[in-house]
Amino acid sequence: MTSVKMFREESIEDVIDGYSYERIESISKFLLDRTKQRPEIGIICGTGMGGLADMLEDKEIFPYKDIPDFPVSTVPGHSGRLVFGNLNGKSIICMQGRFHVYEGYSVWKCAMPVRVMKLIGVKTLIVTNAAGGLNRNFTVGDIMFIKDHINFPGFGGDNPLRGRNDDRWGPRFPPMSNAYDLGLRQLARTVAKELNLEKYLQEGVYCMLGGPSYETVSEMMALTLLGADAVGMSTAHEVIAARHCGIRVFGMSLITNICVMEHDSEKPLANHEEVMETGNRRRKDLEKLVTGIIMKLDTV
Numbered sequence: 001m002t003s004v005k006m007f008r009e010e011s012i013e014d015v016i017d018g019y020s021y022e023r024i025e026s027i028s029k030f031l032l033d034r035t036k037q038r039p040e041i042g043i044i045c046g047t048g049m050g051g052l053a054d055m056l057e058d059k060e061i062f063p064y065k066d067i068p069d070f071p072v073s074t075v076p077g078h079s080g081r082l083v084f085g086n087l088n089g090k091s092i093i094c095m096q097g098r099f100h101v102y103e104g105y106s107v108w109k110c111a112m113p114v115r116v117m118k119l120i121g122v123k124t125l126i127v128t129n130a131a132g133g134l135n136r137n138f139t140v141g142d143i144m145f146i147k148d149h150i151n152f153p154g155f156g157g158d159n160p161l162r163g164r165n166d167d168r169w170g171p172r173f174p175p176m177s178n179a180y181d182l183g184l185r186q187l188a189r190t191v192a193k194e195l196n197l198e199k200y201l202q203e204g205v206y207c208m209l210g211g212p213s214y215e216t217v218s219e220m221m222a223l224t225l226l227g228a229d230a231v232g233m234s235t236a237h238e239v240i241a242a243r244h245c246g247i248r249v250f251g252m253s254l255i256t257n258i259c260v261m262e263h264d265s266e267k268p269l270a271n272h273e274e275v276m277e278t279g280n281r282r283r284k285d286l287e288k289l290v291t292g293i294i295m296k297l298d299t300v
């Protein structure tokens with residue numbers, strides 16, 4: 001009996017080249033031929049934060065499964081659609097669902113849509129995620145502006161830029177020490193103040209692990225020693241791809257659960273239902289914050 005393959009198998013060329021420039025160009029052309037939007041702002045929705053795409057007006061929706069050569073989303077809380085639309089007159093492209101390495105995709109494949117955004121014309125990327133709070137001062141529902149990341153898979157060479165470098169995207173060895181734009185963070189802080197959201201605000205370091213298992217107690221303690229304030233399974237690869245091709249980045253984590261750093265504790269364990277529930281509960285404030293930032297983007 002023959003089995004049905006869901007994914008095109010990766011050839012050795014794929015592994016070395018990732019998605020070639022031309023392959024990504026044809027995906028962006030497919031989209032540009034089918035939308036009237038010409039967005040300069042991109043949004044990636046974290047788990048349970050798909051509402052950020054729902055708030056767009058005049059939506060044009062492309063399910064990932066209908067975009068040639070695009071991966072598909074497999075995680076609850078990630079709808080799997082590219083949504084184009086307007087937010088108070090500004091043209092936006094939004095990934096309502098991202099790709100994670102634990103889904104079985106290569107890290108360069110997970111980051112590939114960021115390059116599609118680049119060829120579509122995106123100049124600023126707003127990246128959001130759900131994350132576990134490691135910092136003792138954090139509370140469930142806090143919003144952490146990301147000032148830096150620790151790309152744990154990258155320590156072992158699992159970097160989205162691995163493989164042949166195409167200079168049309170950016171240099172072989174891009175700096176990453178200013179990945180999260182200071183001006184955008186300052187702008188976001190001003191907007192949060194205006195919206196009375198200051199009490200939820202945190203700023204810190206996001207650590208990306210491969211997942212899908214949540215952390216052991218000893219792993220959480222180790223991450224804290226390394227200087228991480230929040231932990232998740234995404235974002236760093238997208239930000240690296242964005243910075244490599246010159247897109248400026250604002251990132252924020254919704255603290256959906258607090259990491260329990262005691263052995264043999266009887267406190268509830270991390271779970272995806274809590275992660276999605278917190279996303280839903282905090283959705284309105286996140287939407288107001290993102291809208292406010294987008295409205296003032298021209299000022300920085």
Ligand SMILES: O=P(O)(O)O[C@H]1O[C@H](CO)[C@@H](O)[C@H]1O
Pocket residue numbers: 045046047075098100128129130131211232233234235271272275
């Ligand atoms: O990072 P996002 O996609 O927001 O989701 C986070 O939440 C999921 C785990 O509950 C993981 O996918 C983790 O990365």
Ligand SMILES: Nc1nc2[nH]cnc2c(=O)[nH]1
Pocket residue numbers: 130131132133209211213214215231232233256257259270275
């Ligand atoms: N790795 C990890 N990812 C998360 N995503 C949301 N919460 C968590 C968490 O506690 N750990």
